[in-house]
Amino acid sequence: MALTLYVDTARWRAHHKSVVDQFPALIPVCKGNGYGFGHERLADEATRLGSDMLAVGTTYEAARIKDWFGGDLLVLTPYRVGEEPVPLPDRVIRSVSSVEGVRGLVGARVVIEVMSSMRRHGVTEDDLGKLQHAIEDVRLEGFAIHLPLDRADGSDAVEEVFTWMERLRGARLPLNTMFVSHLKPQEQAALQQQFPQTRFRARIGTRLWLGDHDATVYRGAVLDVTRIAKNERYGYRQQRAAGDGHLVVVAGGTSHGVGLEAPKAVHGVMPRAKGVARAGLATVNRNLSPFVWAGKQRWFAEPPHMQVSILFLPGDVAPPAVGDELVAHLRHTTTQFDRIVDR
Structure with a gap:
């Protein structure tokens, strides 16, 4: 006899589709304990959704999940100079949040995180000039911004992303892809309209896997x-x-x-x-x-x-x-x- 997780599979997957339909080019997130479902199960579900990329929390998670998912793997925890090396295939993309981190990943595929109002990690506006030369030695997949869930001060998420897009454009950095977290569908659509040449890719975990509470x-x-x-x-x-x-x-x-x-x-x-x-x-x-x-x-x-x-x-x-x-x-x-x- 056991503690069992029951899943109304048809309903659960219908919810996945509804979220994917709202966020073009969505990147599923599978980290921690796999949101209660496990890494292997969510890797299978991401494949079922036709995802070309899956985001994981750490390099250790990437090493475990690489045999279950055949697409690109985006590691969300930023690279730190001197960290323990973990053998990973070339389809793994590393997040970086400092100029030093970019310089430490010569030849690697990277996503550069910018400092948002979360104040967690990311390059600052003062770092942008230094990135011009640093990105020449890496394969830049895009920039990323991780936004807060709540905005008690009444600030606007679209305005925050727009400000960073303008900063990056002013520094003559490539704006081909912007990875975003915690935007509403209408907010992402508004940004896509303002920056039609940029591909916005939402990284979504909780809303995707756990958004329909009655499915499990x-x-x-x-x-x-x-x-x-x-x-x-x-x-x-x-x-x-x-x-x-x-x-x-x-x-x-x-x-x-x-x-x-x-x-x-x-x-x-x-x-x-x-x-x-x-x-x-x-x-x-x-x-x-x-x-x-x-x-x-x-x-x-x-x-x-x-x-x-x-x-x-x-x-x-x-x-x-x-x-x-x-x-x-x-x-x-x-x-x-x-x-x-x-x-």
């Missing part, structure tokens, strides 16, 4: 159900039961990513209040699990184990049977399934 669902199989009385001890730490009920052992533990949570940006009074309440409950060993039974997320009886979780169901809730499956609200990018089932 995680379910954990129930392995055991044990009746427990108030004050009876249980578990690794031998805590006392707060009341009569049942302990439900379900597939899915820390090795799957259950119980792990990435930090979130919180805005507004109500979300902050909920965060404070959750933190307070955690101090008295009350932690809400991602597993749902009888219409509610259920509490962990104790912290999840490596491959299973133990839930507590109060006595007034009829328990599931061994073999039933509980829906689990899990984040794809932090979850590792036991099996994937296409439906």
